Amino acid sequence: MGMWIGRNRKARVTYGFDEIALMPGRVTINPNEVDTTFRLPRREAAPLELKIPILASAMDGVVDVRFAVAMSKLGGLAVLNLEGVQTRYKNPSEVLEKIVQADKNEITALLQKIYQEPVQPELIGARVRQIKDGGAVAAVSSIPQRAAEFGAIAQEAGADVFVVQSTVSTVQHISSQYKSLDLAKFCREMRIPVIVGNTVGYDVTFEIMSCGPAAVLVGVGPGAACTSRGVLGLGVPQVTATVDCAAARDAYFKKTSRFVPIITDGGMSKGGDVCKAFACGADAVMVGSAFAKAQEAPGRGYHWGMATPHANLPRGTRIRVGATGSLKQILFGPAEVDDGSQNLVGAITTCMGNVGARDLAEFQQTEIIIAPSIKTEGKLFQTVQNVGMGTR
Secondary structure: OEEEEEOOOEEEOOHHHHHHEOOOOOOOOHHHHEOOOEEEEEEEEEEEEOOEEEEOOOOOOOEEEEEEHHHHHOOOOEEEEOOOOOHHHHHHHHHHHOOOOOOOOHHHHHHHHOOOOOOOOHHHHHHHHHHHHOOOOOOOEEEEEHHHHHHHHHHHOOOOEEEEOOOOOOOOOOOOOOOOHHHHHHHHHOOOOOOEEOOOOOHHHHHHHHOOEEEEEOOOOOOOOOOOHHHOOOOOOOHHHHHHHHHHHHHHHHHOOOOOOOEOOOOOOHHHHHHHOOOOOOHHHHHHHHHHHEEOOOOOOOOOOOOOOOOOOOEEEEEEEOEOOHHHHHHHOOOOOOOOOHHHHHHHHHHHHHHHHOOOHHHOOOOOEEOOOOOOOOHHHHHHHOHHHHHH
């Protein structure tokens, strides 16, 4: 598999969302009659059911307590970053205002300074309880190095889901400077579902699933505010990454009879991208920049990656996405913009109807074609006028 890139060296050809399209089905279905339910397995209880298969990214410009409650009530799930401003500062609003107002030439240094403030363990429990008091499902995240400590606190406070997230997740992490997280032990000892990410490869995904997580996040570097691909040269386009990890999921299920969902994380700013992720095999998607545009988002129209404030090697940037509508509009419409960034659920159900998929499992069987001209064919006027599919 692959093409020659020089003497004795081959490279795989991979694909992103802009290079494929979905083939309409032989049978079509009323979009109002399709099932978009996502089920997150729980070891000691019935699966956690989400009416819509969409998670909001654990980013400070996207999720705070208010947003998490609103997202949960609309049928999705928002993940709160336990190493962000919400747990470092008792009153994060003042800090967020500084981030929003900072000049672009000063923002990286400011973020590095802001995130030097230590995480306050009591705020972890407080934020989880605030989400629960709002009648919402509480999902929180941390990096592997803090997972054991923060996971115990969050679980005790009533969290429903814990996410262990890093730029690249593996089962075998070698370090002589600190103790690596025993992923299998952590998943076994946590009473709540553990989602692990991020990964992009078949073999690594299979190994991670063997450790017992409830789901696996897929994607390295595709996020709108992430610069890992430029800083590190690291990543796999999301179409290929999702297909490969879905193959690992299916192989793991065939071997063990345990189904571990995959969640495509990042690289989707519009409804069409989300639909393509499902067709490629995703069981759910995690989205950041689209929700950063919500009026309820704490970033007030700005969005920045989790690795942006890294003290030594920042791998993200602050971007302005604007506040274009309410969270309900972004999820369910009515859309007031023409670029596909609102009514994401409507896009999913309409696409499912057009490909003839009654549920997400059938959606994953959609015929996919390689179509590099799919976004530009016949779209000259949209491109010239910067509207619709020509929006930059």
